[in-house]
Amino acid sequence: MPHRKHGACTTILVGKGATLDGSTMIARNGDSYDVLVPKKVVVHPHQLLDHEDTCVSPNNRFTISLPKERYRYTAIPDREERYLTFEDAGINEKNVGMSATESIYANPRVLGYDPLVENGIAEDCMVTVVLPYIDSARDGVRRLGEIVEKYGAAESNGVLFSDKDEVWYMEIATGHLWAAQRIPDDSYAVVANQMAIQEIDPDDKDRFMLAPDLIDFIDRHHLNAGPEGINFRQIFGTRTVQDRHYNTPRVWYGQKVLNPELEQDPMSDQLPFIRKASRRIGVEDISYILSSHYQETPYDPLGSGSEADRTRFRAISLNRTQDSHILQIRPKRSDALAGIQWIQLAGTFAPYVPFYTNITSVPENYAVTPMKLSLDSAYWLYKTIPVIVEPHYQAFYKEVMDYKDQLHSFFLGQIEKTDQKAAEPERTDVPELLTKATALCAETALDRTRALLQKLTMDAMSLSKLTFRMDKNL
Template sequence: MERKRSACTTVLVGKDATIDGSTMAARNDDTGKPLNPLKLVSYPAYHDHPNQTKAYLNHFIGERPADGYRYQGVPNVDLRNEGTYDESGFNEKNVGMSATESVYANERVLAADPLNTESGINEDAIVAMTLPFINSARQGVQYLGQLVARYGSAEGNGVIFVDKDEIWYMEIVTGHCWVAERIPDDSYAVTGNRIAIQEVNFDDRDNFMWSNNIREFVEKHHLNPDLHGWNFRRIFGTADVFDQHYNTCRQWYGHKVLSPNVKLDPLDFNLPFIMRASHKITLEEVQSVLSSHYQGTPYDPLGHLGTEEQKHLFRPISLNRTQNSHVLQVRNDLPEAASCILWLCFGIPSFTPYVPFFNNADDIDISYRQTPMKMNMDLKSAYWMYRGLSMLVESHHPEFTKPDLDYLKSARQFFYSWIDKTAPKVEGMEDNQINAYLSKSEKELVAEMAKRTKKLMADLMMQGLGLSKLTFVMDENL
């Protein structure tokens, strides 16, 4: 059984391209329906215990080593019907992984090397099979590449690995074929569900990795359409009307935000994956790409600039079925024990905040680690609280935009101040002290955000009562 996959959007930024020298790997996890409850967990390290990972959504069974690191995950609540899909997080060695950006290969290459849908490694199990066992972003690619060679892949996936120095983007496109590219330190990358990697330099092993015999595979099956060069996207990817209205538009808008002086076409099949940054990119800019519904363009379904046809021409980046939007940030200006921050958004990113979680705070607040399948009106669950806020803001978007934007701006300022105050204090602490201190501070932050969010929701509901169309003003002359 394979879950019908949906779509995601990815933004990656090298350390010399960011304003604070951090590496940032960001992605939206979009599913096929508006509600698919998630939770945030910290899986403990284990030792001398060889074990297996079994997928819920196909017949994959993977052998895991005897020792594994502690790591974060953002799994589904309904495991048996939706699969685990741990999605994103850091391990205790300060290596981050985000999986997966669904990518789709063309029928020529899939005919030559079909996906192993029955028993290949899939999105359901890919994080649990990889993240607990890697010590760097580069090793993440190598380790996962070995798993694909052993088990085959059940679907086309783009997988991100990040550490303090490097970001690697790996695209697994057929049963056994993959290529990975290192994002240059002075550059950023944007993609959305199309195969992204373009020209591959097989003489540059510092910046490219690939599956065994991939060039021989392409040559044997006559798969390269170009007279010269080796363009991974053109060989393995698709280029059709669906791509133009669903995929290329998101890549275009990411470049529009991050390279505002470069003019590109949202229908262009050859949009660049990687671009050199023209300015120092901020965390807010990365989040603004992932929270976008094409604000300021005729294509905004909530805007007033375009015709009805234009407003619905392109698939927005931020959707009501975006279940988990995240930024994996490694701050090189903070103590190493507090340098890895998972910025996690559980609502629709357009309307709700990215809340910071340190990877070394593994005692996660109950509002994030216990999510019921259905909403309770006490709003003790972070997932349901932020989904509820999203629905409220969109219901009267013109009237509620300003108070929501003020709330988000205030939250970001609060988060930045909290990190600057909290992180330096771990210097010189023992590991158990670091965990206890960061976990306690994290719970205080989560409680403050619950207080702020519930107040905003109450204010919006009271304002909304006055916006009902079931009203009538009596003419005083009658």
């Protein structure tokens, strides 16, 4: 079976000291090479099996034995009848978040010395074989690193990990080599399909984790062209025309939103990996960036720039964005309440709906996704919005933004009420309470989306180009 890969994504990571409320946040758009790859939402219960299980990838036959005990975790897999693949992202019962993966690319020189492994681990099963078995973000890096070293990697990928205190970004560069950097508490990072990690310090164990053979590999093959230090991006990454049109502009726009005072070139090879924002960052900032398409610049494909500018760069949110997620792990909350996974299905014009991760079940409209269009399905309902909006973007844009903003306000109010109820003394039904609150948010979003689509469809009927007026009586 040929290996199937989901394709290009955009990533944002934020340390706890850079957010409004001290949350750690990791986020990513799950893009595909295809326009339609139906997604669903699941919560896997805690399991203690009688024996070790075996995971076999249906895509490239990667095979690994798994421990008997599995923590509860959420995920956003492809809609498949036979198996769960491409689980994308989730938070486990230890409040550890993971998102996999950000597709990245190594240069031919390093791949010549350590090629990718055809049946090594790939993004289709990374969440499945890592997230249920880890107790911290560092533990996630460690477990995935050991798997890459032992079995090899089928792809170059960036992987995100978080817990209440730390945020880590890991890059799997070649068949067996990787590096990971802790995002400073007061900083953020935006990544877009390129090697992003820059200077690494092998002796700084607090900030970096590395494959054991990484430094020896660099020295043995004379790979470090810099005058001093070890720049992971320069050694392992690429600097191509595609990077400057497909990748770096997305990093530029994310940094432009969070640091509007900066003047940078969207095609620069020198955009930094780590930045300190000019303000504290909220869920709203991340959702704006991940839903964006270069608004208020000449490069917006839906804007009024020239044809050349509107098609110059690859936008962040696309019609082939299948899901987007923000994994928020909140401070000053009990472990039962800390994790919220904000989920946007189908991209751009859809809302980010909050899912508490300590839940017992997922609303049916999110859990069941048919392979063909059905307006009873969350994925398909949200997927229809751009079909109506894009042809009449200027006419409908404000109404869609108002719909998203009003829903977000509703969600924040419901989260506050639910947190207060769940914190009541001697409360014993917290998972059930959180499940009901999540279902209310999800169903409210779907009801308002149906109402929006009904109105926009009726309004669009008067905007047809197949009309002609010559005489008011005709």
